[in-house]
Amino acid sequence: MNQVSFERVDNDILLIRFAGRWQLSGGAASSGAIEREMQAFPSLARVAFDARDLGDWDSSILTVLARVSDLCRQRHVALDPDGLPAGIHRLLDLAEAVPERVGARKAVRKAPVLERIGTGAIGVADSVTAMLDFLGHMTVTFVRLFGMKARYRASDLWLLIQQCGAQALPIVTLVTFLVGVILAFVGAVQLKQFGAQIYVANLVGIAMTREMGAMMTAILMAGRTGAAFAAQLGTMKVTQEIDALTTAGFSPMEFLVLPRVIALVLMMPLLCLYADFMGIAGGAAIGVGTLHLSWTTYVQQTADAVTLTDTAGGVFKSSVYGVLVALAGCLRGLQSGNSSAAVGDAATSAVVTGIVAIIVACGIFSVVFYVLGI
């Protein structure tokens, strides 16, 4: 164990004796005792050391000595390091070789409330400006696309279509089938009371085609593909690949963002139709399995209930959600900072932005469809 003892010599010298093992693993060494001893010695003019009984040592003793050295400087007391082992002596010199830079220490300051509100407001304004800037660029890029002037690699587009389309099928299958099952159960419990189990087919069919098919797919794609877009673009920013594109004369908007938006806009309606089908299949499984309806009855009832307008409305919404998810992912990716933590934040933010945009759009669609009587 670390030990320290004191001896006063000639009424103005404090001799500090270190003994035993001074190691970080042996418990914390505190400079408190030394500090108290120095304070209780008003005529102190010099501090000396005796380390003859000192065993193994490491940074533990250095921390204490650095503190002692600071105290000596504050009190204008001479420090005589001769009694210390040469290694400690050298390390202490090293720690004090470069004086603390003025202003290097971070001032801990709590900003007043008004300042924080102001900073927050400016931050919001900046991020809205950045978003509008991005949307403006995107519009210009789409104009160039229709003028056949946009430059991107067709092979990138095909790869993205594969990633956003076929590769998303398993998760879409699982989730939307279960959503159909859940809707059917919720409906069954209520409708059974009136002996109207058959209307489970209407409930599931209309809910899936009008809302849930498009929305569940969109939320899945926000978590799956939107996050992936943000992470890809964020990493490309960290590795300077986006800088390299810019200096080679390619616009990142055309080369990276455009194919991603196109891929999702093309694939979302297909995924949505598939999701509608899987949801209805989930409902049918419950209808047939637990409500004792026949397959034919269920299918017939669904066909009567669901109109082309319902389905088309859902499919249309899904392609809008596709644009939102792709733009949210790409926007956050391109805004990412230059570190691994920033890329993680960008992916998180892409999912949050995507889902918020989907829900807001869904609300707007509900109102518009209601007013139009669709």
Next chain:
Amino acid sequence: MSGLDPVGNSAKAYITVRDLTMAYGSFVIMRDMAFTINQGDVFIIMGGSGSGKSTLLRHLIGLNQPARGEIFYGNQDFTRADAIQREQILRGTGVLFQSGALWSPMTLAENIGLLLEEYTDLSPAEIREVAALKLALVGLKGFEDYYPSQISGGMQKRAGLARAMALDPGILFFDEPSSGLDPISARLLDELILDLRDSLGTTVVVVTHDLASIFTIGTNSIFLDADRKTISAQGPPKELLAHTQDPQLRSFLTRGGMEHS
């Protein structure tokens, strides 16, 4: 095909920087910078860590906008150029980024081919041949179909150089070319830079603090002084070493050696 032809009135100036101030928001990094990069120069931008060397490079290639001042390529004002002029100027430049910055979803041949596809009328077979040649020039013969993640850091850097040279640019920019390379690879890269300059007449701009490189290849240089926030010296590095009175620069060029003697 050899980039743009700077037919300025000043004797073969490739890039002229006037009164340049660089800033991030209101935080000024360097101010009142003025220098000329002549055709055929191996121009070194040197300075301590954090002095703004790489930021200056980003200004020269248009990734950052100056807070004040102008950058001329020949007699074209790069800072105020419209999109078409900018693209034309940039087509005459090649950049090797610090980490190589190869486009990771593409093979090495595709990385080089993308530029050729975009800016030349070559057929796919010809593009592949040119790409193979560029890779051979940097010692990566046979690596056409490798992805960047499948090769070592030093090789990525060389492949990045092959891509920077794809369009036979008039000027090549290097951001810390020797960082992350072993001493032998670093020396080979220096030799490659000199070869390119001598055989293709390429003007070279290198951001570095590697003293061995600075003295071996530099024909002209500027020194960025982080404390004074401006260029404190310019001239051929060897002359600077022989004549400078500036203690900061002396210390930099001698690895701090003069401070202790």
